[in-house]
Amino acid sequence: MALRVKALESLLVEKGLVDPAALDAVIDTYENKVGPRNGARVVARAWSDPAYKARLLDDATAAIAELGYIGRQGEHMVAVENTPQVHNLVVCTLCSCYPWPVLGLPPVWYKSSPYRSRAVIDPRGVLREFALELPAAVEIRVWDSTAEIRYLVLPQRPAGSEGMNEEQLAALVTRDAMVGVAVVSLPAPAAGGAGAARGVRP
Amino acid sequence: MNGVHDMGGMHGLGAVVHEADEPVFHERWEARALAITLAMGWWNKWNIDATRHARERIPGAEYLRMSYYEKWIAGLEEQMIAAGLVTRAEIDSGRAAPGAPHATPPLTAAGVAATLARGNSTARSVPQRPRFKPGDRVRTRNINPAGHTRLPRYARARQGVVQRDHGAHVYPDSNAHFLGEQPQHLYSVRFEARELWGVNAGVRDGVCLDLWEAYLEPA
Numbered sequence: 001m002a003l004r005v006k007a008l009e010s011l012l013v014e015k016g017l018v019d020p021a022a023l024d025a026v027i028d029t030y031e032n033k034v035g036p037r038n039g040a041r042v043v044a045r046a047w048s049d050p051a052y053k054a055r056l057l058d059d060a061t062a063a064i065a066e067l068g069y070i071g072r073q074g075e076h077m078v079a080v081e082n083t084p085q086v087h088n089l090v091v092c093t094l095c096s097c098y099p100w101p102v103l104g105l106p107p108v109w110y111k112s113s114p115y116r117s118r119a120v121i122d123p124r125g126v127l128r129e130f131a132l133e134l135p136a137a138v139e140i141r142v143w144d145s146t147a148e149i150r151y152l153v154l155p156q157r158p159a160g161s162e163g164m165n166e167e168q169l170a171a172l173v174t175r176d177a178m179v180g181v182a183v184v185s186l187p188a189p190a191a192g193g194a195g196a197a198r199g200v201r202p
Numbered sequence: 203m204n205g206v207h208d209m210g211g212m213h214g215l216g217a218v219v220h221e222a223d224e225p226v227f228h229e230r231w232e233a234r235a236l237a238i239t240l241a242m243g244w245w246n247k248w249n250i251d252a253t254r255h256a257r258e259r260i261p262g263a264e265y266l267r268m269s270y271y272e273k274w275i276a277g278l279e280e281q282m283i284a285a286g287l288v289t290r291a292e293i294d295s296g297r298a299a300p301g302a303p304h305a306t307p308p309l310t311a312a313g314v315a316a317t318l319a320r321g322n323s324t325a326r327s328v329p330q331r332p333r334f335k336p337g338d339r340v341r342t343r344n345i346n347p348a349g350h351t352r353l354p355r356y357a358r359a360r361q362g363v364v365q366r367d368h369g370a371h372v373y374p375d376s377n378a379h380f381l382g383e384q385p386q387h388l389y390s391v392r393f394e395a396r397e398l399w400g401v402n403a404g405v406r407d408g409v410c411l412d413l414w415e416a417y418l419e420p421a
Contacts, residue, residue, distance in 0.1 A: 001272055002231040007296035008275065009234055014297065016304045017245070017287060021311035023237035029318055031226045031233070071319040076368065078390075093210030093354055095254055096270070105236070107224050111270045114219070117212040120356065120409050121399055129218045139406035140395075144210065146352045147388050147412035148250075148324040149368055181220075 035104035036175035038069045039152055042102055043178065044170035046079075047157045057081060060152060064102060074101030074150050080143060081154045082180070087138050088153045089127070089180035091119035092145040099150035103175055110179065120144055130181040153180040160186050203255075203348055204355060206262040211356040211399070215266075235271040239278050244308040247285035250322070251378035255350040256281050326385035328370040333415055334389055338364045341421040342391075342413065350378035353417045357409075361421045362393040365410060373414055387415045 012018040042064055046053035056063040060077035064070070077099060080088040092098065093116050098106035109115050118126050123140045127133070134140065143151045155177040161169060176182035209215065227233040243253070256277035257265075265273065282288045292299055309317065334340060344359040345351065352374050366389065373384040392410045395403035 005231040019307040025311045025314035026237040071321040075321040113215040117209040121211045142409045
């Protein structure tokens with residue numbers, strides 16, 4: 001594929017159809033500027049500021065734009081809140097729709113056939129493959145991104161994080177938690193406590 | 203179309219493989235493939251729905267075998283050929299045909315930040331009032347179009363409840379085939395897991411889909 005794409009790019013440059021510097025700028029955007037740290041800041045703000053959280057749940061596109069995160073594949077955003085009763089999980093069964101401005105480009109597993117096929121029919125089984133076991137009493141609500149609406153999961157704020165500021169909170173929030181395949185936990189105590197949940201890792 | 207891309211509810215495609223600390227791109231050609239695909243969109247010869255449909259038309263066995271960006275490149279090549287931007291011979295040879303016109307790229311490096319930030323809203327104003335409102339019970343139509351649709355097979359002829367009216371949006375089923383945007387109301391509709399998958403599904407669980415008015419009828 002490397003040779004095929006290289007040949008295609010040189011053909012398109014030769015014909016004046018693409019500007020290689022523009023390609024570099026697109027790649028730089030999604031490698032270095034737009035990624036899940038954006039979404040983590042949205043979540044941390046919502047955890048810290050009840051008025052912001054209310055705006056986020058009412059009109060996520062506008063609330064996320066307040067932090068400067070706008071644009072392609074995030075034109076129409078909806079935030080869905082995890083609670084002790086409801087756990088939200090996002091998928092795109094038909095292709096790979098994903099909220100780029102807040103999470104960046106989707107990881108391979110999100111785009112993979114196993115995830116796309118089973119997230120809707122067997123969400124608990126899929127979550128188990130992410131080492132996340134939810135109590136049977138918790139409702140799992142799956143969002144299949146079939147249109148141009150993009151979903152961001154607002155995870156539950158972990159117990160023990162009460163004293164943390166926004167920056168510290170944002171550092172806890174993972175991409176996986178904002179898709180709904182993980183929960184957010186505090187790092188395990190250095191002395192070796194119960195062990196960190198998967199959700200704490202980047 | 204009832205293709206393999208419409209895989210919601212299938213078994214047998216393996217376990218989910220989660221890679222820790224996954225890079226944005228695993229190989230440089232993937233980054234170039236993404237950027238080429240986005241940049242070619244600025245020629246306005248197609249739209250996002252047509253792009254999705256181009257990938258859906260990859261033969262099923264190939265679709266399942268290909269990596270993600272392989273599918274992007276395969277779809278893009280077919281779209282560029284259909285739009286007359288390149289010929290198959292040019293793709294095969296990697297060289298422009300003798301005497302081929304030289305164009306000026308519509309997307310420049312200086313324009314990238316602004317155009318990506320602007321995005322491409324699919325919301326439209328329509329005179330029609332919404333047919334449904336939150337709380338309405340609806341049933342999805344049993345449609346099986348040979349062309350593009352965003353009503354997955356697993357959610358056809360099923361009963362659900364409207365959660366939210368997203369306003370009017372471009373209708374992919376027509377737009378993908380260059381038959382116009384035909385904007386219409388788009389709704390978030392919740393289906394109980396047991397309505398979709400039967401008695402073994404979680405009694406509290408549900409699946410929400412975003413569905414255009416044409417997919418729905420009152421239940």
